[in-house]
Amino acid sequence: MDVVTVGPEEIRSAVSMSAAIDAVRTGFLALRRGEFEMPTRTALRDGAFLVMSTHHRPTASAMIKTLSLNFTDRVPAIVGTVVWSELGHGRHLVADAAEVTRIRTGAIVGVATDLLAPAEAKTCTLIGAGGQAPDQVRAVHAVRSLIELRVVDHSLDRAGTLAKALGAELGIDTVVAVADADEAVRDVDIVCCATTSTTPLFSATSLTENAHVNAIGAFRPTMRELPDELLAEATVVIDEREAILEEAGEIIHALGTGAITEDDLVELGDALAEGVANRAGRTVFKSVGVAMQDWAIASLLAQTFLDRVQ
Template sequence: MTDTLFLTSDDVTGLATPAEYVAAVREGYRQRGEGAPAHPRQKFLRSDPGGMMTSYAALLPDTGAMGGYMYSAGFGAGDAWFMTPLFDAESGEPLALLDGASMNPFKTGAAGAVGVDALAREDAETLAVVGSGAQARGQVLATATVREFTDVRVYSQTRENRESFATEFDDRLEATVAAVDSSEAAVSGADVVITATTASEPVFDGDALDPGTHVTAMGQYHPGKRELDTTTIERATYVPDLRERVTYDAGSFLAALEDGVVTEDHVHAELGEVVADVEPGRTSDDEITVFDSGGTGIETVAAAYLLYERALEEDVGSTISFSPASEALTGRE
């Protein structure tokens, strides 16, 4: 038997800062760029009752951890449930089991911030956010740790939501944060654009992007849905989280591929390859760059291990016991 740490969403809330999440996730992507294994999510769908079960994993040898996410959404409960198992990368023993719901916006936001840090101009000052939910909040909190923004504009379809978002973040950030009435008003003149929506169709016109803009798109991972139009993909140096995901569920890229405006060679590099300096990132101030973030086990394992270490330091959580196969698989009744 081995004791494994169990962490609830309440346990992990506040254990790490946005900057700490970003540092951990950046290190995870560096390892991926140097060959650490990770694969795109697998999705299992059911129509009656409607729902989806999803899983993905990664092994980060330098961190010393491996694991991933398994979560369900919909089905009879009509809700979502996130489980994050974490294992020791050398012994294989289970280290922790986390309720991954509350860390989700932070670890996903950290991946977006790593993309911004790797691809956006160093002098980026204006941030446009399309979306105002939990994921948009996570993106802004993390991205504000890698660039000194002076002006943040937020647009979402519901006026009350975008105005509430602007009020909240105007108090939390040093930048001036304002709600605007259209995605075009947000995107025009922006140095960095973040899309964090549930939209199935493009949320802005790619012709509205100024030269030198960086775009992080993280709201869709479905072959038939997209936040970015074909113009944005065609104009941009395109960097996904995982190259293998591009023809699997990166809807924006697949649409551009189907329209014939790009080929598969349009993929510049994976984010990890840029972080690890295996491939270059931005090469000019006029270049438009895109980070297509669909979610991977890389940021999940990196963030989960960070929280595991913090929980041990703070004496947070409880323990559950697991039996190794050598003990449990005895065949005895």
Template sequence: MLVLNEAETRAALPWNALIESLRVMFRDGCEMPVRHHHDVAVPGEAAATLLLMPAWQPGSYIGVKMVSVFPGNTDRGLPAIHGSYLLSSGKTGQLLAILDGAELTARRTAAASALAADYLAAKDAQRMLMVGAGRLSQNLIEAHASVRPLKEVSIWARDPRKAAATVAEIKIPGVTVSVATDIEAAARDADIISCATLSSEPLIRGDWLKEGAHLDLVGAFKPSMRESDDRAVERATLFVDTREGALSEGGDLVQPLRAGLIKAGDLRADLGELASGRHAGRTQVNEITLFKSVGAALEDLAGAILAFETVRG
């Protein structure tokens, strides 16, 4: 059985190969039950949460991501979230590999956004604004740089020190990375804007988006959370990773949907429809596109299969 730690999981998931693996998985599909959420009592502390996200390809592979969230760990100096991915044979059930769940999640999430950008962002996109400076930000920048000819990337965060720290970590040949101090000015100039925050209030205004811009919304994974305003949704052509997930969990679409500003039918396509060619993606040079993702178990499965087959040869 193969066991990959964080660094080994990262090394086994190079961007170009991972993006193509997601493209194939979204095109061909797999069995993907609804994710499981379970409350777990912790005596004397706040309850923990156990998340189980299964997916499989009949006769090929079976995978499940297991994530635990223990709020009390902050008082113990431990991470609140732990995760592992278990990959098994779809023919025998034999356990084949255990991967670092957090690293797998970070890379497949960024790869899904880059896959969407490959269909939706302008072909000559050179300037990117990254909103948020958490773990996902570096992954998102690197992934987008693998599908578009980026030359300038600016990072905005509520805490400029965190943005500066992330800037210092990113080394992409031919790409200049800097801290953005004025989010509006940076957004108005950006060809691609990617947001990965836990914001409950809009950070990006639709009136800031220039013609031809692509807005990638990765954070705000609960209906109560939001990274863009109503104007952004009204101006943009809307795309999602999965319709069911985005329309039930992503506040950027759920809130305007509930307010009657948009309808479910306004979503032009999901990643499956883009990857299969049923929708062409961007159709006009001046079109503003918006992609909302909340994650899907098939992304984890695609990444785990790639990592296993890469390492095992």
């Protein structure tokens, strides 16, 4: 058995954000067609340990990701491995799961933003300046050329540092750190939420009429980033129904209060294939992450690195 190990720097150099977005978009359409065998992920110790797996039937390839998560007293907060294998040969790829997770989470936001945000969108607010945050902006910028970025974080210094770095990297003209989330989301086209909050981050009334909101932080039933009022009035697109109903705290809460029903939720694969019917002015994309996304990035790594193994 040949094992190829790929570290964070190799992953980042091998997978561009535009390629990641294309791979994840293609993957969601394939998921809709039933090409993946994908169990709901296993969460242990209330989400401190996660195991995700999927099998792509047409290529007889499989991906298994294991993670440990500690957002309170460990840096990095996410540690784990992604393992890629194929039935046709004994070559395996083992990749750093934290880097794959950052890229694939950014990529799905790029897919959703490209689908749902106004074509003329140019301004973005990022709430949260942790490990997942930079790729949210990189992905949005890949599908909408941003001219202004506002970053909100409980540490204004950290928000300012990230805003300045992303502005320099991506060539965004105006970057600013903002202390108040409601102030930060006013008059912007796109909002990205990447926090571990247990309460809504802002009021729905603070948003513009046609704002698009991405929410990727809350991945347990006890976590919430979005208010019921926003979900009740917006067009809500989700990554995968079964995972969302089990894990997405803001969706679970809104269903419990009657603010929305399950019929209000549109899966991303359906939205990509069919468009979004009865689309409201504001749009929301909610993701908890599914194994197919990791498979999509791992497939790009396999094409790059396993071809070297004879």
